[in-house]
Amino acid sequence: MERLAGKIMLGSGFGRVCIAIFAGAFGALAFPPFGFFAALFISFTLLVWLIDGTTGNADGGVFSRGWKTFVLGWLFGFGYFVAGLWWMGNALLLEADEFAWALPLAIFGLPACLAIFYGLAVMLANLLWSDGWGRIAALAASFGLIEWIRSFILTGFPWNAIGYGLMPIPLMMQTSNLIGIFGMSMVAVFVFSSPALLGTKKGMLPGLSIAALLMALHLGYGAYRLQQPLPPVEGDMTVRIVQPGIDQSRKMLNADRAEIFKEHLRLSALPPSAGQKRPDIIVWPETSVPFILTQNPDALEEIANTLEDGQILLTGAVRMEDAGAGHAPRYYNSVYAIDSQGQIIGATDKVHLVPFGEYVPFEDVLRHFGITNIISLPGGFSPAATRNPITLPSGKKLHSFICYEIIFPGEVPADIASSTAIVNVTNDGWFGDTPGPYQHFQQARLRAVETGVPVIRAANTGISAIIDPLGRIVAGLDYGQKGIIDSTLGGVVTGALTSDMRQIHFWLSFGVLLVVAVISRLGLIDRKN
Structure with a gap:
């Protein structure tokens, strides 16, 4: 030596x-x-x-x-x-x-x-x-x-x-x-x-x-x-994660959008997995809805027809907001909560956007050099001012982290321990079967361990999983698989330290x-x- x-x-x-x-x-x-x-x-x-x-x-x-x-x-x-x-x-x-x-x-x-x-x-x-x-x-x-x-x-x-x-x-x-x-x-x-x-x-x-x-x-x-036992969640909650396994190049084709939407619905309507109850919550990945949902009442009706009474769908979607006369609309990368009546009962928007993916820094200057967003959207996405949880009719709170927001410990709110779970919706299909999706998944697991809160992770092409508060995979689908995960959500670790x-x-x-x-x-x- x-x-x-x-x-x-x-x-x-x-x-x-x-x-x-x-x-x-x-x-x-x-x-x-x-x-x-x-x-x-x-x-x-x-x-x-x-x-x-x-x-x-x-x-x-x-x-x-x-x-x-x-x-x-x-x-x-x-x-x-x-x-x-x-x-x-x-x-x-x-x-x-x-x-x-x-x-x-x-x-x-x-x-x-x-x-x-x-x-x-x-x-x-x-x-x-x-x-x-x-x-x-x-x-x-x-x-x-x-x-x-x-x-x-x-x-x-x-x-x-x-x-x-x-x-x-x-x-x-x-x-x-x-x-x-x-x-x-x-x-x-x-x-x-x-x-x-x-x-x-x-x-x-x-x-x-x-x-x-x-x-x-x-x-x-x-x-x-x-070795410490995990407390049960108050009132069992069964979660279904849908991993549609749709190739990113296909998601970018306008002609396939209706069929992609139907694939999500078909997977959501499958009977419960062996030994599991009917899911209370169904989670779709980031931007799963391939159109502006609020402009498509037929899509909301199809969701209502798919969900059984009392079920809630959490789905990634693009949300459009009218900015007023003379101004272009604003677009947000969002998660919607939709009930079995087809009503949007909650929504939360992405706070931390991806530079050059969802917006272009110094756009007024860089666009003259031909630098634009990878995602084609007029003006790119707008960031949310604050991170808001989605509160379910049962009173349970879910904090959503969209895509790579999950890698930022500083983004985790101070009251995270009061949540039932962290929901991480993502679309790692952009990166193919490379180390990227696996690295992203590891970092999502660490947020569960740091916070003591379980993570529900829905990824378009994987890796999707229910992760317990100690970072263990309760149930999951590997990269490239297509299917569903049905699992009962565990409780939050008691005594976990706060971010402070x-x-x-x-x-x-x-x-x-x-x-x-x-x-x-x-x-x-x-x-x-």
Whole structure:
């Protein structure tokens, strides 16, 4: 290990660039559909040694070393995000004649921008870098801070935050209820970086011991939490999820819209699955209704004819709102609640829209360069001002998160524990059978664990599932399958921490790591090998 560490630290030129990019790219194997979380041990061990080689070089001043570490972190991040997000380009191929020119921007341009965050993380860690175990505390603190910032800067995009790599299965997900995904990112970076101490020896014993203790506590808390019984929901509620499995290219054809609608109705009308009661709620995926529902009373009548008395349909649909004389109508990506009489009894709109998918930032400027929405809609979608729950006639509350809104912990309302469930409707068919839908599903599972609230997830092409408050799949359909899921919804975990408490724990953890890094930088620890 010492010889290997020495070679990487002393490396230079193109070889060093390749190692940095490889280190980041290899780490993407930790995420679905692979779930090989050990890959990040290699990634961050290599990154620590690369930083050692940069900070150990006496040439140049603070600015020079800061710039070099930024570039190093950027290269690592570029490899990480290209390998983890290349699948986003698949959405552009559905209308290749119009959007194929933007494919390099999706595959390389977005990762190049996201890599700036990791460049900043490594540069910040460099300010407190030392030669003992305190340096991995500095790296963990800086990555946790930057992952938090990445969740809201320029609307935010916290996809594949490092912490997800340490949580491939429910046993390893439970700690997120204590410190959230950004706190988990700090724990993950510390643990994943600890093998680097084997190559440099100084601080090896305390550093590896603390990493092992963190991992033991992480697994122990997971085992403890999974043993806790879940309370039943007050008044059993049976949910049916419809996964129609409609290819995205077909959804874009006007001629198929009526048949697509009928497919949803046919699946909704199927008899209950074996051992299940008649569903109380039927959930369709995002934008399942392929036309403006309020302008189509016949469609509402067909829904009424399909639903049995007392049943409620939750469906993704485009909602149109008249903006007044002389103004174009506004469109919203919405979820409707429709009763068995065909009446719309509730609706909620998407708050966090997808840039360049549902709206174009700085549209007045960018449209002159031919940049438009991927989704063809005049003026794009409008965002809702607030996130409102849907209240059912029974009094139960459901909070809806449309598509990638589920990846934003900050979007979860403070009163989420009073909800019966989180409903996540999505259409991942844009991305085909790539890592994208699997990564999206993992992040939806983590929102259930963080909040202690079950998740009802309806995806057009999958993955659809009922997820319990501990992240376990109660019932589901894999990607590419067509069918229904019938399942009784479980209760909310009692005693789950609030988002405010998780944030406090995150900042306390950050503070501890920062203090350790400062003390190490001052030479007050690791005085002996």
